[in-house]
Amino acid sequence: MNILVCISRVPDTATKVIIGSDGKSIDPKGVKYILNPYDELALEEALRLREKNGGNVTAITVGTAEATETLRNALAMGADNAVLVKGDEPADSYSVAVNLADYAKKMNPDVIFLGKQSVDFDSLQLPSMLAEILGLPSISVVSKLTIDGTNVSAERDIEGGKEVVSTTLPCVISAQKGLNDPRYPKLPDIMKAKKKPIEEIASNNLDARTVVHKMEIPLKERKAKILGDSVQDIEMLVTLLHEDAKVI
Amino acid sequence: MNNILVLLESNKNSLKRVSLELITAAKSLSANNSAKIHGLLINADASNAAISAEYGLENVIVAKTGNAEYSSTANASVVAQVAKNINADVLLFAANSAGLEVAPRVAVKLSAGYIADCTALTVDNNQIMAKKPVYAGKALITTSVKTETKIFSLRPNVFTAQKADTVAQNVTEFTPVLSAADFSSKVVSLMKNEGKLDVLEADVVVSGGRGIKGPEHYHLIENLASALKGATGASRAVVDAGWRPHSEQVGQTGKTVSPTLYVACGISGAVQHLAGMSGSKTIVAINKDKDAPILKVCDYALVGDMFTILPILTEKIFEVTNK
């Protein structure tokens, strides 16, 4: 089974966001970058499928030279190959999708895994977009996956429950928490990953379909009224919620 | 802007609230131009959309896929065909589990730019400006679409559905052309969390954190939630401990909620948790530590032991809500 896993490099989730001087992006100074947490789930699922069925796992990212480090994380976790589609910061999600699709067309994977969203821009669109470009079925936000021959059955989270979706290979799957517990790479694997080759391809830079004009830190004035734990305080809270905030 | 197409979703015999929110958003986009708004309902009867007349939706298009099983690929084909048929230049979807799967496919089919999970749409110099949270709500971007056809999905619960002058509805049927390939994936069964309100759909969310000490105490959270007619949520610490299902996790790697009232009980307020709930209208924290970070981002707090506070609070709330 040949598996392609699309990964992205994102700021650590604990990062304090500071707006950069261009007013449109974050100031990368002091930011620690990690492999997108949902992509770890995607990669883990791919590795388990390979362990069960044989084949190989290719991790791919579209980005700048800095994303090499993220690919090393994927190699340390156990990916066989790593591909950097290298260029400037991608124009938008569509541009990333087209670059991923170009590679997928050459490789013809049986399954393509992605995360349900990248926790930087939370663009929430690559999996279905990539699948549509490739003319493949897709199931997103998957928390349980069963592949039997070419039959695919997946549970995906929806409002107020789950739905079971069925399709056939080849297909695109996006990973949600609960799918598995990603492994931690061991030190020797991290060392070995440093020496593995990374295939580089020049990215095809398309015109952006969307533009960012401004980035800001949302300001919401909170009342921050701190009360104690006496019965009077509790009654006071209920009155405030009822009469001031008017939420009950 | 000439024609705005809104994908409606039905719920039992009516429309989901988010569909009414989309209609209101479409109306505000068309306020200063004469754009026509069309609501599309797939595999449901026009009667399900009747309520939208009260929200000012004049045109309802009904399309059947000819297959009872839900398929995101088939629905995407239907939306794209309808959009072409009516020359839609703006399409609005709900940023929910269905909309988020369908919209990107439609964007590819219509060569349109797409922005997901918008929390505000305004028209500025004839250009639609969309605001959307990024970095899990730690920042907000203002963005626009450059292509002729523009697609947006809107975060549920953020745009308020507003009643308008009731209109007479004009219902048309559309027969899509679909092939077997359009049904390449399909929903074969549904598992509803019976009788449980989902955090994504609730007006009030009461969440418990590690402070609850164990699953056997969760009834304290559940009781407060039921007094408030809300849903129960949880921090990751609680989900990782296996005390609550992941479907209840609020935060960066859980769900992003924006209810009218969010009550955080025994939750410290780590950035990853805040990322999932900072858009709530009113935030209440109950925590025994007066230095907990959650107290810096809340509207009201009760500082003390939640084991004594919660039963009293629940009772006092019942007194108000049962009046």
Ligand SMILES: Cc1cc2nc3c(=O)[nH]c(=O)nc-3n(C[C@H](O)[C@H](O)[C@H](O)COP(=O)(O)OP(=O)(O)OC[C@H]3O[C@@H](n4cnc5c(N)ncnc54)[C@H](O)[C@@H]3O)c2cc1C
């Ligand atoms: C990649 C990544 C993703 C993450 N995603 C999420 C996410 O989606 N959601 C999420 O929630 N977290 C997430 N986290 C985890 C997050 O960093 C915190 O660890 C977690 O939110 C802490 O949960 P907590 O507030 O319940 O527990 P704690 O931080 O342990 O806080 C417990 C609180 O309870 C209070 N307390 C204790 N006893 C009582 C009592 N009797 N009465 C009143 N108060 C009491 C304490 O004062 C304390 O403030 C993520 C972390 C990482 C690294």
Ligand SMILES: Nc1ncnc2c1ncn2[C@@H]1O[C@H](COP(=O)(O)O)[C@@H](O)[C@H]1O
């Ligand atoms: N630049 C990228 N290169 C490769 N894969 C990506 C890239 N950006 C996002 N992805 C994948 O697409 C998923 C969804 O991202 P998004 O649609 O941007 O929220 C991520 O979890 C990754 O698996």
